[in-house]
Amino acid sequence: MDATINLIIFYALAVVVLSMSVLAVTTKKILRAATYLLFVLIGTAGFYLMLNYHFLAAVQITVYAGGVVVLFIFAIFLVSSKGEVIEPHAKRKVVLGLLASVAGAAVVFFALFKHQFVIDSANTTMIGDQEMNMKVIGQALIGTGKYQYLLPFEILSVLLLACIIGGILIARKR
């Protein structure tokens, strides 16, 4: 019963995410594209929740949905005049894009179905019903041992700082 509900939720999410993705890349209004992206990101957060990565789902929603999309929307406000419509796509570009994406998807699907993933059956119990302990995550983030990530963490903080400064500097009015 639980599994069925899970499956239903998954398919619902998958439909929403994919349709929103398609809309995000095809809609003619840029602001709508950003909104569709927001739905895609929230749907992705749903996937994370289903996989029991609660912390990641929270990050996804706060940083992506809350931060990046808002940034997008502000940028759109800044750069577009009222009700600006994305010009119709050039035919040639559409054909090229379709060709590349369909061919790429075909290749990936071929590889996906041809390859047999070895799933450790002993661990299957863990899947879906074990929550990630926050303490473990915290210690892994600021530890220096094996499978611990202090250095990337710090580098990332420097990168973010650099981006803040760079962003200000680039966008500043001269």
Place this chain on the structure above:
Amino acid sequence: MEYSLLILITPFVLFLLLGLTGHKMKPNVAGIIGTTGMALAAILSYTIAFQYFFGVGKVDGVFQQIIPINFEWLRFTDNLHIDLGILLDPISVMMLVVITTVSLMVHLYSLAYMHGEKGFQRYYAFLSLFSFSMLGLVVATNIFQMYIFWELVGVSSYSLIGFYYTKPSAVAASKKAFIVTRFADLGFLVGILLLSFYTKTFDFATLTADNASLVVNSTAGASFLGLSVAAWATALIFMGGAGKSAMFPLHIWLPDAMEGPTPVSALIHAATMVVAGVYLVARLFPVYFFSAPEVLTMIAYIGVFTALFAAVIAITQTDIKRVLAFSTISQIALMMAALGVSGFGGHDGLGYMASMFHLFTHAFFKALLFLGAGSVIHAVHSNDMRDMGRLHKYMPISSITFFIACLAIAGIPPFSGFFSKDEILVAAFHHDKVIFYAILVSAGLTAFYMFRLYFNIFWGKEKTYTEHHKPHESPWLMTFPLVFLAILSCTTGLFDFSEFISPDKMPFATHIDWTIAGMAIAVAVIGITVATILYAKGSDKPAQMAKSLGRFYTATLNKFYLDEVWMFITQSVIFKMICEPIRWFDRNVIDGSMNGLAWVTQKSSSAIKGLQSGQVQFYAWVFVAGSIVIAILVLFCKV
């Protein structure tokens, strides 16, 4: 005697000073500065000559080679290095005196002669450069230093001949002089390399020491095409000397070089540069004598042939400077011949001594002749003797000094030419009778053509001179050098040269052989008499004689067509046969391949430049497509 360096430095500093700042000075200031500097150098060299010959030079009756300054400039191996220094021995000291004296006279003379010319300062700068290089040449301690200054002399001569660079003929003449001497210098350089390859030294003192035993030993047994290596090396070095000293067949540049200003001709093409070849052979005389006597014989015959050849041409020329040019060729050839017939040691070294003696006396009377000719040209504004006549009454000083110089070159006692020519004749007489008689004939011819020149200029028929171009005597700045040089021409013959100069540097005694001297005087008198009969009154006889000689006369007038022969060799043979194919190869094969490469690059880049569109989306597409292709390759083509 370290101060001898000053003799070199003074002209060099003058050159830098006048060359770099001369255009800011007034012409007269530049000229006076140049002349003063030259006077200083002259005084210094007189001091050195006095000190050397009557003081430190002679030790136990032998003249020493003194090297007051020598520093290493380039070191190749422990043995082989190029030095720069100063070598004082009898001939280099004598050359110092000759060069500075003539150069000073020319500097003085030019103050008036070149007055008002455009580029007066440049003229003095180059005169200084020339003096510097010539002085450096004669005091060179090693053959490579000599070569360096040798080329410097060539360069400064080039720029002085081409002084009137707006005149195409002057430009052509300067190029001709440079190319011909440069061509000869190629032989010189190869000779130097050959010699130093075997002896492992450039040093004159080492090369000539001990009867040139180093050269003899190191080249022993080595031969090429039937001639010993020593002979090849010395012959090639002589080729360089022949180029500078205008020996047949490399003499063709000298007559054309008369396009330069007349004082330059006096300095370079009469007294100093053209004797560099003689000096070179004299400098290496022991090497020639002991290791390659056959080359010495060759030098003697080339010298005698050139002397006769040039004397014959000089008879028919009408340009007074060209007559003097051929006379110079002839006289220098005599010096070469004297070296060629010389022996070594004691009285046998008479030829060597005579050669240097004649060089010494010739420098003064030939410079006098050129300066005199310059004085005449200055007055008449023409080089052609057919435009002159009866100038004696207009310019008596020039006439008298010119007459003295003619007597000197003709070999009439007691003028200087008589003594030096007599020594040459004696040396030749003891060596080879053919050479002796050839020299005698050329002496007769010399007397004839010199007096033909003299009578045609100063006597003969009166020409009509336009009123405002009435000939007049030159200013004192020009006549003073004439008088001074005339005095030298009268007196220098009285030096007893054998007391100072000999191949083994030991003085020996000479005396005038009156039989030979009598023959020489007789021949000279005959020449003068014939010239007097034909030209003194300006009769028609010379023209009739020219007609009766017919083709020979025309050939002589055209210098035996040697210029044409050289032109044919260079234009038709070398240019057509060698240069044209090489040019074709260069233009078509080498350039073609390069151009083809550039063409292919250009075409292919313009074909693919559309790909570099700057459209980032296209790039992304290509990237995705490439990734897909690679993925397909990885998936389906498992190796």
Place this chain on the structure above:
Amino acid sequence: MIPMEHYLIVSTLMFFIGIYGFITRKNMIAMLISLELVINAVDINFIVFNRYLFPGQLEGMFFTLFSIAITAAETTVALAIIINVYRKIGNVNVGNINKMKN
């Protein structure tokens, strides 16, 4: 239990939808949105592989975490540049950005 392949199918589709958008869009912000889709698809893949194949470890999760942070940074800078471009040339069409080319 949802099979792993289902997640992967979704992420693959999302990835190539993003690619399609990146290639066809003219507006630079729209291109950036497509890029976000691509990155999001990759994040899902990380998480899925981590959960199904190596459930005892946290690499995938941290990769995703860092990826989200870097994406945020990249978006910031990219948007700053786009705003600057807009100030310079008045629109944000990618085809018009050829000042550097000439």
